[in-house]
Amino acid sequence: MATYAIGDLQGCFTPFMALLRQIDFNPGRDTLWLTGDLVNRGPESLQVLRWVFDKQDCVQTVLGNHDLHLLAVSEGYGKVHADDTIQPILDAAESKVLLDWLRCQPLMIYEQGYAMVHAGLLPEWSIKKALRLAEEVEDELSGKHHRQFLGKLYGNKPVRWQDDLKGMDRLRLIVNAMTRMRFINQDGELDLSYKGELDGAPPHLLPWFEAATRRSVDTPIICGHWSALGLHLDDDVLAIDSGCLWGGSLTAVRLEDRAVFSLPCQAYREISR
Template identity: 40%
Template structure:
């Protein structure tokens, strides 16, 4: 028996929802998910924005209570930034229903208390990825730094520090704004790196359609988390990827692709075909 089949929870990991609540409802109402009393849903972040029902989506997750575990994605952090007045609502944003909700303050507080990373059963759940210089202990420690800042009374000041593409290479000596910005970029934005681990934020293509001096973060040589199963989303151009220790579940739901759930114990998949959102 696979050791993950001995888990006392029926865990399903779900890719980027992006406010596509109708697809999410179809997915989580599948009988396979509710086949015992110990189910739990892990979400890989970007639960809001771009899709038509950000408010209903986030309320659905909140109503799941302790059945739901969700790491923060870049779009979720963008919502926090707009809510705090740090960033402006753009024409592409579709979470004004949250901003206008009577439950607005409660929703924002719930969101900023979500984890940046979650590690259990030798599986690490993050939104985007990790840099090769971090082992699992360093990864969880640095995630905890950002989580503590977002949960503090001064969380709005933290959001002022996270935007920008530099620095893009990890150094233990970083402190202050550079440290906060780099850590947040790793967990919520990383896709491609150079072979020595410098992050590139200008290219988003997957499946080899990027400059040959770049590679997916998980292919960088000597990555210190190579012994850990890592599950992430964020990269719809990469799409569904399941290898022995790397799993991408962003299958482009909001772009007319699919919303994907994977059972942790045996990697069984459930997918819902989604309608492309017209903007």
């Protein structure tokens, strides 16, 4: 029995299957943790979503920003971009079943001494507090008013956490931190303007996981979202979006011993031609 955490799939079903063969994944024995962004931009989003839905007994996933984008678009909200690849999901015969299942997935999980979230946690949040905040969003998504919630989700403000935030300001900041964050500024404010590599970051920004006051530092956090960061493994952060979609690699980490398994996606495309 083993638990494997795998980075953002984004509709890259064929490399995903190849990586599962590489690690000899057995759905009757092993468990997968997926960092979110199951869909979009890659060519096989429907196949990914179908497979994860079918294997939900042995797979746990958190919601990523692209998953939330799919849910919003399915309800008539948000702008469909030219490079989106979600239309086959919307057109599928089982679309409602898949989307109803997806919107009931968690924003964050905590098991086996690990926490997993798509992007990151704000410095003020302990693991216990972050789980409570994630539940606030999960209750909205799984509840009868989920359409109204999705319709008001888009936006970059507020940028600073306060315990007395209420309504959509509170919920939007929770979602933006957990599914979109890469950097914060020196005041601990969320900054969504820069999405690139660490070396090119403006000097007033720092990665969310380097905040000196971060209250979640004692728990290793598994995350994805930041393909420009690449594979980044520290004692307390396992950032495993290694850019499969962009010709990088797809990475799995076995949580029991932190063994790393990587499939070069460019090499995979060359072999499969």
